[in-house]
Amino acid sequence: MGGIExxxxxxxxxxxxRGHDVxxxxxxxxxxxxxxxxxxxxxxxxxxxxxxxxxxxxxISSKGVLEALEELDADIVNCNYRWAPSYNKAxxxxxxxxxxxxxxxxxxxxGWQRVPSKLNDEMFVRTLKTYDHIIIVTEYHRxxxxxxxxxxxxIDVVNVCMDKxxxxxxxxxxxxxxxxxxxxxxxxxxxxxxxxxxxxxxxVLCGKGPEEENIRKLITKYDLWDRIEMKGYVSEEEKxxxxxxxxxNVMPSIHxxxxxxxxxxxxYGRPIIHSDADGLPYTVQDGGIKVRCRDSKELAxxxxxxxxxxxxxxxxxxxxREVSETYNVHxxxxxxxxxxxxVLEE
Numbered sequence: 001m002g003g004i005e006x007x008x009x010x011x012x013x014x015x016x017x018r019g020h021d022v023x024x025x026x027x028x029x030x031x032x033x034x035x036x037x038x039x040x041x042x043x044x045x046x047x048x049x050x051x052x053x054x055x056x057x058x059x060i061s062s063k064g065v066l067e068a069l070e071e072l073d074a075d076i077v078n079c080n081y082r083w084a085p086s087y088n089k090a091x092x093x094x095x096x097x098x099x100x101x102x103x104x105x106x107x108x109x110x111g112w113q114r115v116p117s118k119l120n121d122e123m124f125v126r127t128l129k130t131y132d133h134i135i136i137v138t139e140y141h142r143x144x145x146x147x148x149x150x151x152x153x154x155i156d157v158v159n160v161c162m163d164k165x166x167x168x169x170x171x172x173x174x175x176x177x178x179x180x181x182x183x184x185x186x187x188x189x190x191x192x193x194x195x196x197x198x199x200x201x202x203x204v205l206c207g208k209g210p211e212e213e214n215i216r217k218l219i220t221k222y223d224l225w226d227r228i229e230m231k232g233y234v235s236e237e238e239k240x241x242x243x244x245x246x247x248x249n250v251m252p253s254i255h256x257x258x259x260x261x262x263x264x265x266x267x268y269g270r271p272i273i274h275s276d277a278d279g280l281p282y283t284v285q286d287g288g289i290k291v292r293c294r295d296s297k298e299l300a301x302x303x304x305x306x307x308x309x310x311x312x313x314x315x316x317x318x319x320x321r322e323v324s325e326t327y328n329v330h331x332x333x334x335x336x337x338x339x340x341x342x343v344l345e346e
Contacts, residue, residue, distance in 0.1 A: 016041030183209030
C-alpha cells in the first residue's frame with residue numbers, strides 16, 4: 001500500500017470502530033477477491049479491471065463503477081484518486097452526495113510523465129467542479145483548488161493520519177542516514193546520491209521502483225558503494241529497527257504532496273532533511289531542515305550540519321515527535337466527520 005491506501009485503511013478502520021458502515025470501492029488486482037470483509041470492520045468491493053503497468057502505481061480501468069456506486073446508495077462518497085478516467089466518468093454522472101480528497105500536487109510528474117499528468121489534471125477539472133466539497137491534505141493545495149474555480153468555503157483541510165506511535169525511549173542512535181520510499185523519479189533520489197559525494201557517512205536506501213537501475217548506475221559513477229547500501233524491500237521488523245535508530249531521514253523530493261512516510265518517520269523521533277517541494281514543508285513543519293529542491297550542494301551541507309551538531313539533531317528529533325502527534329487518527333477522523341456532516345446538512 002502507498003500513502004493514499006494507508007490513509008484510506010486507517011480512516012475506514014477508525015470510522016468502522018465508531019459504528020459507521022464503510023465500503024471501499026476499488027479495482028481488482030490479480031489474485032484478489034471481488035468482495036471481502038476486512039478484519040478491521042469495513043467492507044471491500046473490487047470491480048473487474050484492466051491494469052497497465054506503465055507507472056507506479058499502475059494505470060487502471062474498471063467496469064461498472066457508476067452501477068456499483070448507485071447500488072451501494074451511500075450517504076456520502078469520498079473519492080480519493082484522479083488518474084483513473086473510468087472512475088472520474090462515473091463520479092461526474094453520480095447524483096449522490098460526493099467529496100473529492102486531493103492527495104497529490106496538481107500537474108505532478110517528471111520527464112515524459114509530466115505531460116500526460118498535466119493533461120489528465122486539466123481534463124479532471126470538469127469532474128472536480130461536480131463535487132459537493134473538496135478535502136485537501138495540506139494547506140499547500142488550497143491555491144490550486146482556488147485557481148481551478150473551487151470556492152474557498154467548499155475547501156477543508158483534513159490531514160494525513162497515523163494510528164501507531166512506536167515506543168522509542170530505548171532506541172539508541174545508529175551510525176547511518178536513512179532514505180525509505182518508492183524509487184521513482186519524483187522522489188529526487190538522484191540529488192541525494194550526488195550529495196553523498198560530499199558526505200562521509202553511511203546511507204541506507206530502502207525501497208523498490210522503476211528508478212532502481214538508474215540509482216545503481218549513479219552510485220557506480222560516483223564510486224559510492226562503500227557509503228551507500230541499497231536494501232530493497234524490508235520487513236516491518238527491519239523497518240522498525242532502521243527508523244528507530246537512524247541519525248535522521250532524507251527526503252529530497254521533486255514533488256511530494258503530504259507524504260505518509262515523512263509523518264511515520266517523525267513518529268520515531270527522528271528529524272528529516274527535506275526539500276521545499278510542494279506540501280513537504282507543511283508536513284514536516286519544524287521537525288527537520290528544509291533545503292532547496294534539486295540542490296545537491298545544499299542537501300550535502302544540511303546533512304553534514306546535522307551529523308556534526310548533536311544538540312541540534314536531538315532538538316529536531318524531539319520536535320519531530322511532537323509534530324507527528326498532531327496527525328493522530330482520532331483527531332483526523334473527527335475532522336473528516338465534521339466535513340461529512342457539513343456536506344450532508346447542506
